[in-house]
Amino acid sequence: MAQRFSDMFLAFMSKLTSKYSIYLILLAMLVICSLLSPAFFSAKNLSNISRQISITTIISFGMTMLIIAGLIDLAAGSVMALAGILSVAIYKATGSLVIAMVTGIVIGIACNLVSGFVVTRFKTPPFIATLAMMTSARGAALLYTNGQNIYQLDQFVIFGQGDIFGIPTPVIVMVIISLVTWYLLNNTRFGRHLYAIGGNEDAARASGIKVNQTKMTAYAISGAFVGLAGVLFMSRVNAGLPNAGIGFEFDAMTASIIGGTSFSGGVGTAMGTLVGAFIMGFLNNIMNLLGIQSYLQQIIKGGIIVIAVAYDIMSKNKKTASQLGNIEERGKEA
Amino acid sequence: MVDVPLLELRGIEKLFPGVKALSEMSFAVQAGSVHVLCGENGAGKSTLCKIINGIYQPDRGEILINGKPVVLRDPLEARSHKIAMIFQELNFIPEFTVEQNLFLGNEPVNKFGKIDWAAMRRQTVALLEQEGLPYRPDTKLKDLSVSDIQMLEIIKAISYQANILIMDEPTSAISTKEVELLFRKIAQLKSQGVGIVYISHKMDEIFRIADEISVLRDGRLIDTRPASELDIETVIKLMVGRKMESVFPEKKPQAPGPVLLDVQKLSQGKTFRDVSFQLRQGEIVGFAGLMGAGRTEVVRALFGLDEISSGTISIKGQPVTIRNVQDSIEHGVAMLSEDRKRYGIIPVRDVKENMSLSSLERVMGRFGIDHREERKRDTEMSRRLNVKTPSLETLISSLSGGNQQKIVLAKWLLRTPDILLLDEPTRGIDVGAKFEIYKLITELASEGKAVLMISSEMEELIGVCDRIYVMSKGRISGELQRKDFSQENIMKLALIG
Structure with a gap:
């Protein structure tokens, strides 16, 4: 009896940890980081982290959709810079914040x-x-910029530096984009089609899914996010930097991967990506607070990515085995 | 003196988290004999084979080879004990050639470690010649058919010169001619003293080659007997634990309705020519023929997966153009592919998503997919098709072949199609699930759908269909009415040309 109970408890725990493992890791990090540094767990610091991760995380959501469909976007950082630059230029030419914003997004999509x-x-x-x-x-x-930075952006800075009820604007945009992504992936045919295409493109086509059209849509949406990120970035740094965003696509991919998106396609969630981005944000922040040398930080980050992905793959293998077990169990009942 | 068995398993037990996949499993294979394992999917046959091949390790019990206990930690170790396995699922690298696949992981090398291509070619040619297979060693596997590849798998396993050969449904994808080739090979191996473990669902096959038959059910050994003491009825009874009434469901005779699909002189390059046939409402029409006769190609073209070069297609009296899958779906056509793994399922997604994939627009609410409506509908459908799954959120790839097939079928039924094109709907499915699929096909026809069914099992076509077209070398070589159904008549037409 006691044996049976402990089995059930273990099964329950393993189900809990496998389904919510990523959230548990985030929680554990929150606790450990708070213990390591008293400066970590404060409203100001957490707000800072959110702002720091917001721009790459916005890109991350588009990247997640692409990776789910078996696609990738290595151009995200460059396109972000181009969209941001042109947005800044249009703003300086017209003085209209709305036109500037729209331009950035349209360039990303294009x-x-x-x-x-x-x-x-x-x-x-x-x-x-x-x-x-x-x-x-x-x-x-x-x-376009002749390699020169563009300065004096006046009002343009409100996108990236402003706040609403004390919450930085980019963070609010990040939250909205995460909800949009969540909605697209969970509640639209487009989302389901992304999973199907990434999971098995031949079967998706044979199921009547317009594969090419869906892929184009995914690129377009991801482009809109990248363009938006470009506007926010230039606004936040108060300059149009043509060299901005180098390597951002990899930060975006990192958040996706840590959040459980599978590079083999067909697997990934919006909330996973958000959590993945926060995990990386916490990690960067605590390493800074602890005064870890910045080159060393990069090595540690690399290690964390490997561990996270290896753990994820191992726990998935286990999950498949236990599901197989369940089927045979049911066979017995029947 | 008592013969020491070549391979013996004693009290094998295998646990997966939360469930016993095998318990108290004991059986033996004598040298020079074929031991057939029967049982429904999920009975534990594949798990048992994977234990013999070192893929899984038993939690209890022992494995003896020639009377000596051995531990098989992985397939390489199994291979060192001269155990080889032919998998049910094909393992090959499409971009590699025949010879590269044959020698994968076992390439002949010279003393500097460079692959000795000339030796590889020589050995491949010799092997292919010896086995009487007409392939060129430098053909890429992606250019071969499923049945060719299966034959290669078989000769690859044989080429390891194993003493113990495990075959997991080796004939599920090969043609009658190749089955004969395989059986001759098996006889030859037996005479060389090889012990063979053979899994199959095909009763006629089992009784042709088995020396001993073991029946498994729910992870336990039900019975082991010499094949001579058993008959089909008894084996089926042992497998399912109840007596089968009849292998095919009763079909109410009914007058066929109007023509739903009319195909005239359909051609596609060299694969098929001048294919003309009709499907009427409420009718089940079979397509018989040998492998490579062009049956699959015809339905693929009808479904918009491949292009046609000429011919006309009319649906419900209207001529239609089918350029892609969406076109044919629009016209109420659905297709079940022979290659479920490639064209049927999204393995990494769950039952619900696989089921809903083609009919999401029917559950769209004001805020996108109406999850409650979707769940309700999918639950009803899986009940109707008797899908056995722990939940709708279970990964489809963890279900048995029969359940996967039901889910793919459910995906199409949720679109309420008028015309169903079923390509080998019962391939790789156990007897119980096969019967359910037949019953379902019959029901669908009596609901007024037109069903086209391709099958390589003639019994199945004879048992289920109202009419049978026979294809041979890309043409329809004849049409049989129910009163003329017989395996001989089908075979005669299939061999014409």
């Missing part, structure tokens, strides 16, 4: 539609197509 077109029309591997876009978009940003 660049990604080009990538999506190359991927779907010519069957180019997404890695290659967006690698090409990465180079071209960066070139375009540098060409």
Whole structure:
């Protein structure tokens, strides 16, 4: 009897930890970081972390959708810079915040539609197509500005530096984008189709899904997020920097991966990505608070990514085995 | 003197988290004999084979080879004990050639560690010749058919010169001719003293080759007897634990309705030519033929997966153009592919998502997908098809083949199609689930749907269909009415040309 009870308890715990493991890790980090540094657990510091991660996290949500569909976007950082630069330029020309914002988003969408077109029309591997876009978009940003930064943005800074009820605007945008992504992935046909395409493209096509159209849409939405991130970034630094965003695509991918998105496609969630972004944010923050040397920080981050992914894969294998067990169990009842 | 068995398992027990997959499993394989394992999916046959092949380790019990206990920690260790396994699911690398796949992990090398391509070619040619297979060693596997690949798997396992050979449904994807080839091979191996463990659902096969038969049910050994003491009825009875009334469901005779699908002179390059046939409402029409006769290609083209070069398709009297899958779905057509793994399921997603995939627009509420409505509908459907799954959130890949097939079928039924194209709907499915699928097909027809069914099992077509078209070499070589149904008549037409 006691044996049976402890079995049930273990089964319950393993179910809990496998389904919510990522949230438990976040919670554990929160506790450990608070113990390690008294400066960590304060409203100001947590608000700072949120603001720091907000821009790459916005990119992360688009990246998550792409990775779920078996796609990738290496150009996110470059396109972000190009969109931000052109948004700044339009603002300086027109003085209209609305037109500037729209421009940034439209540029992001346009660049990604080009990538999506190359991927779907010519069957180019997404890695290659967006690698090409990465180079071209960066070139375009540098060409337009002649390699010079743009300064004196006046009102433009309210996007990135403003706050609403004390919460930084980029954080609010991040939360909204996370809800949008959650909605798209969970409540729309588009979302389900992304999972299906990433899980088995042939079967998705044979199920009547418009595969190319869905991929284009995913690139477009992700482009809109990237464009938005570009506007927020330039606004926050109060400058148009053509060299901004180098490596942002990898930070975005990191948050996705830590959050449980599978590079084999078909698996991933919006909330996972948000949590993944916070885990990385906490990690960066605590390492800074503890005064860990910055090059060393990079090595530690690399290690964490490997551990997280290895753990995730191992726990999934276990889960599949236990599900198999359940089926045979049911077979017996029947 | 008592013969020491080649392979003996004693009291094997295997636990997966929360469940016993095998318990008190004991059985033995004598040298030079074929031991067939029967049982419904989930009975533990595959788990048992994976234990013999070192993929799983038993939690209790021992494995003896020639009377000596051994521990098999992985397949390589099993191979060192001369155990080889032919998997039910195909393991191959599409971009590799025939010879590269044959020698994968076992490549001949020279003394510098460089692959000796010439030796590999020589050995491959010799092996292919010896087995009487007409493939070129430098063909890429992606250019071969499923049945060719299965044959390669078989000769690959044989090439390890194993003493103990495990075959997990080796004939589920090969044609009658190749089955003969395989059986001759098995006889030859037996005479060389090889012990064979053979899993199959096909009763006629089992009785042709078995020396001994063990029946498994729910992870336990029900009985082991010499094949000569058993018959099909008894084996089925032992497998399901109840007596089967009849293998095929009764079909109420009814006058066929109007023509739903009319195909005229459909052609596609060299694969099929001038294919003309009709499907009427309420009718089950079979497509018989040998592997490569062009049956799969015809239904793929009808469903918009491949292009046609000429011909006309009319649905409900209207000529239609089918450019892609969406077009054919729009016209009320649904297709079940012979290759469930590739075209049927999204393995990493759960039962519900797989089931809903093609009919989400029917559960859209004001705020997107209405999850409650979806769940209600999917629950009803899985009840109707008797899908056995712990929940709708279970990964589809963790279910048995029969349940996966039911879910793929459910996906299409949720669209309420008029025309169902079923390509080998019972492939790799156990007897109990097969019967359920037959029953379902019959029900669907009596509800007024037109069903086209491709099958390589003639009995199945004879048992279920109202009419049978036979294809041979890309053409329809004949049409049989129910009164003329017989395996001989089908075979004659299949061999024409």
